[in-house]
Amino acid sequence: xxxxxxxxxxxxxxxxxxxxxxxxxxxxxxxxxxxxxxxxxxxxxxxxxxxxxxxxxxxxxxxxxxxxxxxxxxxxxxxxxxxxxxxxxxxxxxxxxxxxxxxxxxxxxxxxxxxxxxxxxxxxxxxxxxxxxxxxxxxxxxxxxxxxxxxxxxxxxxxxxxxxxxxxxxxxxxxxxxxxxxxxxxxxxxxxxxxxxxxxxxxxxxxxxxxxxxxxxxxxxxxxxxxxxxxxxxxxxxxxxxxxxxxxxxxxxxxxxxxxxxxxxxxxxxxxxxxxxxxxxxxxxxxxxxxxxxxxxxxxxxxxxxxxxxxxxxxxxxxxxxxxxxxxxxxxxxxxxxxxxxxxxxxxxxxxxxxxxxxxxxxxxxxxxxxxxxxxxxxxxxxxxxxxxxxxxxxxxxxxxxxxxxxxxxxxxxxxxxxxxxxxxxxxxxxxxxxxxxxxxxxxxxxxxxxxxxxxxxxxxxxxxxxxxxxxxxxxxxxxxxxxxxxxxxxxxxxxxxxxxxxxxxxxxxxxxxxxxxxxxxxxxxxxxxxxxxxxxxxxxxxxxxxxxxxxxxxxxxxxxxxxxxxxxxxxxxxxxxxxxxxxxxxxxxxxxxxxxxxxxxxxxxxxxxxxxxxxxxxxxxxxxxxxxxxxxxxxxxxxxxxxxxxxxxxxxxxxxxxxxxxxxxxxxxxxxxxxxxxxxxxxxxxxxxxxxxxxxxxxxxxxxxxxxxxxxxxxxxxxxxxxxxxxxxxxxxxxxxxxxxxxxxxxx
Numbered sequence: 001x002x003x004x005x006x007x008x009x010x011x012x013x014x015x016x017x018x019x020x021x022x023x024x025x026x027x028x029x030x031x032x033x034x035x036x037x038x039x040x041x042x043x044x045x046x047x048x049x050x051x052x053x054x055x056x057x058x059x060x061x062x063x064x065x066x067x068x069x070x071x072x073x074x075x076x077x078x079x080x081x082x083x084x085x086x087x088x089x090x091x092x093x094x095x096x097x098x099x100x101x102x103x104x105x106x107x108x109x110x111x112x113x114x115x116x117x118x119x120x121x122x123x124x125x126x127x128x129x130x131x132x133x134x135x136x137x138x139x140x141x142x143x144x145x146x147x148x149x150x151x152x153x154x155x156x157x158x159x160x161x162x163x164x165x166x167x168x169x170x171x172x173x174x175x176x177x178x179x180x181x182x183x184x185x186x187x188x189x190x191x192x193x194x195x196x197x198x199x200x201x202x203x204x205x206x207x208x209x210x211x212x213x214x215x216x217x218x219x220x221x222x223x224x225x226x227x228x229x230x231x232x233x234x235x236x237x238x239x240x241x242x243x244x245x246x247x248x249x250x251x252x253x254x255x256x257x258x259x260x261x262x263x264x265x266x267x268x269x270x271x272x273x274x275x276x277x278x279x280x281x282x283x284x285x286x287x288x289x290x291x292x293x294x295x296x297x298x299x300x301x302x303x304x305x306x307x308x309x310x311x312x313x314x315x316x317x318x319x320x321x322x323x324x325x326x327x328x329x330x331x332x333x334x335x336x337x338x339x340x341x342x343x344x345x346x347x348x349x350x351x352x353x354x355x356x357x358x359x360x361x362x363x364x365x366x367x368x369x370x371x372x373x374x375x376x377x378x379x380x381x382x383x384x385x386x387x388x389x390x391x392x393x394x395x396x397x398x399x400x401x402x403x404x405x406x407x408x409x410x411x412x413x414x415x416x417x418x419x420x421x422x423x424x425x426x427x428x429x430x431x432x433x434x435x436x437x438x439x440x441x442x443x444x445x446x447x448x449x450x451x452x453x454x455x456x457x458x459x460x461x462x463x464x465x466x467x468x469x470x471x472x473x474x475x476x477x478x479x480x481x482x483x484x485x486x487x488x489x490x491x492x493x494x495x496x497x498x499x500x501x502x503x504x505x506x507x508x509x510x511x512x513x514x515x516x517x518x519x520x521x522x523x524x525x526x527x528x529x530x531x532x533x534x535x536x537x538x539x540x541x542x543x544x545x546x547x548x549x550x551x552x553x554x555x556x557x558x559x560x561x562x563x564x565x566x567x568x569x570x571x572x573x574x575x576x577x578x579x580x581x582x583x584x585x586x587x588x589x590x591x592x593x594x595x596x597x598x599x600x601x602x603x604x605x606x607x608x609x610x611x612x613x614x615x616x617x618x619x620x621x622x623x624x625x626x627x628x629x630x631x632x633x634x635x636x637x638x639x640x641x642x643x644x645x646x647x648x649x650x651x652x653x654x655x656x657x658x659x660x661x662x663x664x665x666x667x668x669x670x671x672x673x674x675x676x677x678x679x680x681x682x683x684x685x686x687x688x689x690x691x692x693x694x695x696x697x698x699x700x701x702x703x704x705x706x707x708x709x710x711x712x713x714x715x716x717x718x719x720x721x722x723x724x725x726x727x728x729x730x731x732x733x734x735x736x737x738x739x740x741x742x743x744x745x746x747x748x749x
Contacts, residue, residue: 013134024143031453037462038460047101061083064631065630070532079244084196099468115167127364130368137437157197181717186714187710232709240703253527268296280405280451283295292457307382462501464508477518480567482569485503535672549582574597576597642682643683644679646687
């Protein structure tokens with residue numbers, strides 16, 4: 001019997017978490033095949049991960065820069081692609097080997113949801129929750145409204161950062177308690193930092209601070225020192241990841257706007273958070289596309305209704321041990337209700353899921369004590385109020401949603417009643433209650449999908465998914481392709497999606513040309529170079545305005561050819577409406593013309609093929625030009641004439657340096673943002689350009705110091721029975737845990 005209740009449950013509940021999360025996570029895909037392919041996922045992450053996988057296969061790692069991806073190719077400055085995180089490599093390789101992009105993205109996100117659920121499970125167990133309760137909350141958290149509809153549906157980088165967080169918290173608390181070597185704290189912290197999402201770094205900081213408070217309250221100075229040491233070593237990775245962003249942002253759209261501002265966008269109120277157990281309630285929040293259209297502040301159906309039934313007195317002896325989640329919850333509550341922009345942190349609804357992680361953890365610990373049986377009538381009234389009041393407030397905000405609010409309220413009410421009955425089943429009540437929590441989570445997700453479908457608050461794309469078909473369809477667009485199109489009006493809510501889908505027969509949005517195997521200028525980027533974006537009248541998602549089409553045919557300066565020549569563009573794809581009143585100069589052939597699309601091809605081959613060199617001053621004589629890899633250029637001059645700027649068909653990002661005949665020469669950028677290098681007069685030699693992200697050497701040096709410090713910390717902080725396996729010790733070894741009233745230890749297993 002001992003083996004049955006100690007060995008088997010140790011594996012049994014994690015298996016339940018994995019299977020249940022995978023099954024429930026499949027419901028959105030079955031209900032709407034595009035559910036996991038909304039917003040940035042479709043236009044940015046899916047194609048960019050595909051391209052990063054190709055670069056990795058070609059031996060390019062880390063992929064600091066791809067000049068041929070233009071505004072979208074400065075991956076070091078973007079940061080959020082996590083180019084230094086080794087855990088991203090399998091994702092890139094999987095995406096680049098996929099025959100169907102959307103199916104592979106679904107599988108990747110499903111794995112991330114499972115990782116999040118499993119990490120939450122182990123974190124809850126670490127804080128003393130019974131395994132059945134930890135499993136229930138672990139399964140529930142990934143299907144909170146914001147996590148499911150926004151992070152999983154649209155913001156893949158946010159999903160990864162949040163999936164890391166419970167693991168970061170779990171391991172760092174093990175370091176604090178002395179049950180894990182500090183080196184592992186550095187490893188998990190470094191992975192969170194190199195992921196590149198600032199919300200992951202924020203979580204690392206908040207969790208670290210909370211654990212320091214927890215350790216100090218427990219008078220564990222030795223543990224706090226180990227924790228702080230691991231945190232400092234992890235923080236030394238920050239320059240490697242974020243100095244390129246800081247060194248580039250002043251030239252990009254990120255430099256625009258105030259550091260602190262309040263537009264109300266994705267900014268919940270305290271009243272919205274009362275809807276955390278109402279699966280059909282939509283908060284009155286401004287979203288990306290119009291008002292919010294999904295239950296973005298939902299957490300789990302059982303949290304609010306069961307609060308009156310929790311044994312709150314059990315907290316009296318556990319305040320110090322639970323100081324960590326309390327501090328995390330307080331900080332993230334403040335951030336969730338903060339202005340809509342705080343420096344690089346925009347849209348506070350994004351951090352609500354971190355608040356909910358702390359809430360889920362505390363709830364798991366409390367519900368592990370069992371549900372109270374005394375004063376049943378008063379508790380029933382309290383539960384009814386906690387179910388009815390949010391429902392009424394939601395109806396008051398949107399009376400037209402009465403039908404769905406009634407359905408959601410009835411579902412929560414019925415499930416709450418079943419939970420109260422289940423808790424009275426004696427020794428088997430814990431397992432039955434966990435199963436009800438999990439099944440109810442699945443029912444709530446199914447109901448939400450039936451009501452809301454895809455997240456209509458996020459951008460709709462419905463881009464092609466078949467990789468081979470896409471490559472075959474767009475394969476005739478040779479050389480460097482520049483597309484002029486804007487279909488944002490078709491992405492507004494209420495417009496038939498079929499109208500947008502038809503556009504992809506002739507155009508591709510965002511970074512999708514990377515998947516089609518076409519070398520395109522248009523890319524999705526959050527770090528667009530302002531000069532370049534303005535010259536082409538190009539938005540962050542790669543859409544362009546008629547002014548950009550006019551600009552490319554005009555000279556960008558005295559004695560200079562048109563911008564389209566300086567960019568070495570070979571094919572121009574344009575909406576017919578944008579061609580009105582614009583005369584295309586000689587040297588171009590109208591290869592295709594229809595009411596849907598106009599395509600121009602360059603008549604003659606580009607000068608200096610195999611190189612990005614696009615223009616030299618009169619009197620300069622070029623004897624050879626080549627691109628070496630994707631970050632180096634070489635141009636041989638037999639004469640530099642009167643000297644001056646040499647131009648290249650790539651962007652002048654900070655980080656480019658140049659030498660002429662071994663001596664440094666200045667680099668700059670044109671009014672359109674193209675890279676230039678200045679040669680001296682009357683000289684001969686080789687011009688060499690190379691790219692290195694700003695602050696790379698400082699970042700590498702700091703990272704090495706952090707690694708050496710972590711190794712030293714791990715050596716001196718090692719335990720006699722060390723090893724990371726101890727981090728998964730059985731629940732019986734965790735101090736401060738008590739069995740719930742009326743439920744035996746064996747049945748809880």
